[in-house]
Structures are given as C-alpha cells and as structure tokens.
Amino acid sequence: MIVRSLVLSAGFLAALVTGAQVAHAQPPITVARVTGVGPIVDPSATLWKDARPVKVPLLPQSVALPHMPDPVVKELTVRAVHNGGWIAFLVEWKDPSVSDRLMVDNFGDQMAIQLPVETTATPPSPMMGNPGGRVNIMQWRAALQYDIDHGARTIKDLYPNAWADVYPDEVLGATDARPYAGALGIENPVSRGVASPVLDQMAEGWGSMTVKPDQHAVGKGVWKDGIWRVVIARPMTSDDRNAPRLAPGMRTSVGFAVWEGGHREVGARKGWSPWIPLVIPAAAPVKAR
C-alpha cells in the first residue's frame, strides 16, 4: 500500500476541480485545416502559417514530489493543424542553449503534449490523468532527436580520453552479449532514438506513465537562434485504445509540459499547463450544385 503525500496549493485546486476550465481567460487552440497527406513533422513547413499561434503560460509543478517551484520556461507558443488524417502541433519556446547530451549531471530538453483519451466526457485531471481517466502523452526528447540526426553519442564521443580494453559485444555473439547491454538490450524506449524522437505514452495519473507497445506519434525538433521549434504529430484516428479519436467538429482539451535540461528539469520537475480548449472546426459544407 502506498501512502502518498499531496501538497495542493490553492491555484491548482481550481484546475483540478474545474477540469477543462482555466483560471483566467485562455484563448482556445484552433486546429487549422491544411492540405496534404501523411504525417506533418517539419517545423519549418509553410503550412504552419495557416494556424493561429496561441500563447500558453506554464505553471510550476508543486503537486507531486519532487516539486519544481521555478521552471525556467514560462510560456509556449502553440500552433495546431490537421490534414484530415494527421493532427500536428508546433510548439515554440525560448531556450538559450541546446541540452541533448545525457550525462549524470546533464539533462535533456523535452516537451510533451497531453490529450485526454475520452473526448466526450469532462476531461480527466490535467495532472497526467487519474485512475479511470486516461490521457495520451506524447513526449519529444532532444536526446532522441540527436540520436536520429547524428547517431547516439558513444563513450568515445563523451569521453575522448576514455579507454576500455574489450567489450562483451566485441567477443560474444549478439545474443550472448545482450545481457551486458542493460536497458538497451531490453529495448528501453529512452535508450535510443529509433524511428521517432517522440515517445507515444499513456497515463492514468502521475507515476503511471507507460510507453505504448505500438508507437504512432512522430515529430521533429529544431533549435535555432535561441528558440526550440518542435512538432509533435499523431494520426487523428487509429485502433490505439489509448489515444483520442479526433475529427472535425470536435472540441476537446490539450495540455503541455516543458523541461529545460540546463536547469536539471526532468520527470516531475517541470513546467506544465492545465487543460487548454482544443477546437477542431467542422469541415466546410460541400456546396450544393
């Protein structure tokens, strides 16, 4: 049995109780319809200009231990588009430096988008859902982005003067060497960026987040001139029971979280947003002949 200590401050009780409502007037995010087929991943694509940018303020995380009372990133700019098959979000925020090199005292930049799985009911807790109230959390990691763009950093890359005489995978077959590969050998999803720098996950409350066996979320993050521009996209409908089924004419909610690696933000130590209304306008009616 687990005895959890909850420290709820007044500001977040409001978010918890009212669910979809936000404490002060927050403009909704309207998903613009764009043409095209297939996943949308490029932050510099021209289609983003069709979407109206919305500013999303971020809050300190002071509900679940350990807290982050002063996250560095205070605000995101969000644009959303869909092409009938895929929905994509472009999230931008200021960051003076890239953090994508993971060492014991180096953490990576990350950004996540949260969608409630059930779109008809009142959304679940904005704090990563609650038991019975599942959320889909798609988390982009700068370290995984680096893996895909440049290949994962080896020990020689991180420690140019390091030397090891022999590794098991140099003398054993792949199967026999696998026990020496630790988490990589059992395909821990954070060990390598494989196809996508975005982890497609679900959660039912903080502490329960789990990577899905089938990954549908894609994306790409590019840092330039002190700004991260990160796209996260997913299919609007799929047979994934832990993802929302989205369609034009729908209103739901969306939440965001950001981790500034340089500030040692990771896990629970993050800036996060409560639910923001997400509007997918109905398709324009077909003109009668």
Add this chain to the structure above:
Amino acid sequence: MGKVYNWQLGREIDFPYEVERPEKQFAMIFDTNKCIACQTCTVACKTTWTQGRGQEFMFWNNVETKPYGYYPLGWDVNILDKLGVQAMDGPVYNGKTLFDAAPAGEIILGYLPDDRDYAHPNIGEDDASGVMPQGAHMTMPHMQWMFYLPRICNHCTYAACLSSCPRQSIYKRREDGIVLLDQSRCRGYRECVKACPYKKVYFNTQTRVSEKCIGCYPAVEGGRQTQCTTSCIGKIRIQGFLGKPDKPDADNPLDYLVFVKKIALPLYPQFGLEPNTYYIPPVHVPPGFLRQMFGWGVEQAIETYRKAHEDPKLLAAMTLFGATPEISHYFRVDGDVAVGYDAKQAEIVRVPLREPTVVRELYDIKNKVYRTNIT
C-alpha cells in the same frame, strides 16, 4: 509521509511508503580488520556485471580508504555536511534522518554528484589521517590511522533510491529484501542517484537509465553468496540473511553477529535508511571517528571482537567467513569445529576453529638436509 520502525535508530522514522519487512533480508558483514584493499571483490563484481558500454566507470562494489578516500568523490562528507552535525547517542537516535531533513518540495535530502566525481575511484588510497611526527611510537588506537572500507549497495530496508523514484521503478523483493532497479521502467530521471546517500546508484550514458548492485540475486537465489563475498581472498565477508530484529535467531550467523553479539554495525545509520551491510569496526582507529560512521556501539563492538577468541560460538560464526561459497542459514559449534547449514539444515561446511599448525624441525633426518638451506 508514514511512520516505520528503524531498529538501528531505536525509533520510528518518516518514510513515504508502508513497508513490511521481507521474509528474510539479504545482508552482509565485513570485517574491516582483515581487508587489505586488494580489490579482488571489485574486479569480481566488474567482471560479472559491469563490463558493458556505459558501465566503465561503475563500481557497484568498491573499496575506499578512510579517512581521505571516497568513490564518488566526497560522497559521505558531502551528505554529512548537508545533514549537519547530529548527536550520535544511543540507544535512541534523536538527530535528523535524511527524510527529516528533506527540503521543501523534496522527498529526501540529497545531491547529484558531478560527472567528474567518478573520475578518480582510488583517490586517497592509503592516505593516513596525518603525518607521523619524528620519534613517534605506535599507540592503540593509532594516532595516525587509515583503514579500508569495502562497500556495496546496502539493500536498505528504507531505501532512499526506492522512495525517491516518481515512477516506482525501484522495488524491494519480498523474498529476500534485495532492492532492484527495473531496467525497462526506468527513464533516467536520476532522482535515485541524487537520493542515495551512499551513491550506489549509477547513471549509464549509453542506456540513459540508472543501474545499481543487484545483490548477485541469481547466485543468492541458488543458495550461493555474492561474487564479492566468494572472491574475497582475505575472507573478510559473509553474506546471508537477517531475520526480524525483534526475534533474532541465535543459530543464524548473521542474526547472531548483528543482533545478539552486536559485533557488526551499520554504515552511517543516522541517514535513517536501515542499511543492511554491517561492519566490524577497525580496532586501531579512534572510536571518536568511528562513532560517526558506525554509530554508538563501536567501543563495545571492538571489545567484543578483541575477546572473540574466548567465545567458541562467536569464534565459530567468525570462522564461517569465506569458508564456503554457499549461504549459511544456520551454524553451530561442534567441539572445535564450526559447522554451517543451508536453508534445509543440511550441513554445507565444517571449519576448524583453530587452523591446524605443524612445526617443522630444523634438520630433516630422512633427507639428511637442513630445512634452511639457502644455496
């Protein structure tokens, strides 16, 4: 935060989870008076478990010199400094544990080492506490001293690593109290690396998750002691299982040495984690220093140790160290022999309490030669 009972501190402490003591608790006793820092244990552990990429710097078992050695750098002095001076008086510890001292918004008091703190695992080796002045003679305890401290993960009853993980990726096994870090669930947050005061969880840059000593659980499950224990050429270690502190079994060598004779003491009990590695203190080191490291029972433990040869049962328990690779669940004295038994009470080892000695005469009559022939 809930309340759990810490027998080493003689009181209840705050801990984030309810904990039922395991059926039997994996535990190890080290005789620091015998350790020579040959590092065979370190090499045994590394060869077995940490040969992979990203594990090069990891020493799940390490041996450091006290007072000026540490791996990673300053692990104990740093956390002691953060905790602040606490009164190390028994039988009830009235100072703060690391949970008591947790800053606002944190589960436990801790810190994240710098990457370079791991770069010099042998720093301070053989550095004595000070310089011996000209004309000095040896006193007891030594006026300048050093001793070796071999360390593994303590598989604490109230593990800091376990308590700090927001994803509950670390768990303590019911059957033997071994603390394990789930390699598929970990996401590399390093809350555990930060929380463990003994700094026995390590971050792997190649797998991007954290790793720690696994208590050689495949061996332990098969009734065999850990690699670091069985490889020790000085026979300074014994690994077995502790029972419940309120009902010790005097026929279990670990229970006997820890609970009954109190000759082996926990490492930095004031942190509050109830570590399950126990140390027979070095008899030549000033007790004032040892009290901070092993608690208020050091003087009594040293006295018991120095008189161990007068107590056959105690001597028998000590003689089991390094006598067999199998785990002794029970033991007894049979005349001048120590006998160890496995979980089913089958005999696994017999060891004479006194090593048989033979005196060889100077002149070998049979071969007509002096045994001191040097040509």
